[in-house]
Amino acid sequence: MTTTATMIGKVREQFLTALDDTQVSTELLRQLVDAAQQCPGVMDTHEVDGITRAIDVDPVSWNSDYFSRQKFFATRNFSKERLEHLIQVRDVFRQRNEKGFTPTIAASPTRKAPMKSASFDYQPSSNLKQFVDDGDLLTIRTAMRMELNDRRLDGAELHAALAWVKGSVSGIFEAVSEGAFAREPIADHNQWTEDYYDLQVTYLKTNFSEKRFLHLIEVREHLRNSAVKGFASTKSTEPNKASGIHSAPPAAQAPSANSRQSIPGGAAERNPAFKAALLIGGAIAAVVVFLVALVR
Structure with missing residues (x-):
């Protein structure tokens, strides 16, 4: 049986992976951060140390390397502040249509029509x-x-x-x-x-x-x-x-x-945000499943 600590780790891992999915909207990510806050233990208190560096609020300093570093820091300090910053940086890149961040429309997978068999x-x-x-x-x-x-x-x-x-x-x-x-x-x-x-x-x-x-x-x-x-x-x-x-x-x-x-x-x-995530599938859907499993 998966432990609570393991599921929290999965939520964090899958959320950070979902940041790379261009189908996932900025608003959906923000809604899932809000949902994650309702699950005790998922979020860390924001911290800065010798390894986990501070957030740089100057957009001039934001590039793909900076984004990758902040994602790494989030693996050590999964705080609301750091996640919201990552979402903000990602959104700026999406608005600029930067390579690897250009928004794409989530495909709507078709299902086979039901049959007697x-x-x-x-x-x-x-x-x-x-x-x-x-x-x-x-x-x-x-x-x-x-x-x-x-x-x-x-x-x-x-x-x-x-x-x-x-x-x-x-x-x-x-x-x-x-x-x-x-x-x-x-x-x-x-x-x-x-x-x-x-x-x-x-x-x-x-x-x-x-x-x-x-x-x-x-x-x-x-x-x-x-x-x-x-x-x-x-x-x-x-x-x-x-x-x-x-x-x-x-x-x-x-x-x-x-x-x-x-x-x-x-x-x-x-939750409409959960439904939207499930329709996209992949990492963002996994976040929802683990969050729901934590509330039991």
Whole structure:
């Protein structure tokens, strides 16, 4: 099992790698710095010593060598101040269209259309495959939860992802259990609201059972079919329906006693910045998975 210290190290390593990804916007990097600050232990207090040099605020001194040195210093002192400075220097280089920093548009990977034999045709996302290959249960489970946030995926593809992971990773699912933070799912569709979904994500974190994951897929499909904002499909093959997104029917939005419980964990995983990072993939997506895994 990956330790907290190891995951913090991975967050730092992957964030510094993401600075070199020209698809990642300045704003997204800033948002992830803010998110990282919410995880105890990820950020260092800003320090300067004989090896870790001070920040130079004069843009005249900024060049690719300076940027590389500051990245190295950040491996020793992963502070908010140093990261924000790196992002600022990077942004200036992007505005100048300097080699290696020129912004590029993140490609939107296409997914195969779901078929009745989806489990046989399924190709895992690079993020999910990476963590399955690494073999750590905590981060694999986190990556699976993040697949639920990929609005390009429909229920059939999520079922296929579940089947693929189940066949690839021994012991991925726990036995179903109930408790104060893992209550029995509700069958009444009228109570399946956005808050209820977030609550079920929190329950899944407590009890990562196949039954709970399947229930989340079902609730997610219900919210998607009800055109609840934040759940609509973003498949590139579909016409743009952004202007047609509307609120769910009153019955689907009516809060219940269960849905009004505190649900910070589930809602946090649907952070728009996290979704944007997952769509880009690579190091920036790995940052999100490790950050989410740290909040458990």
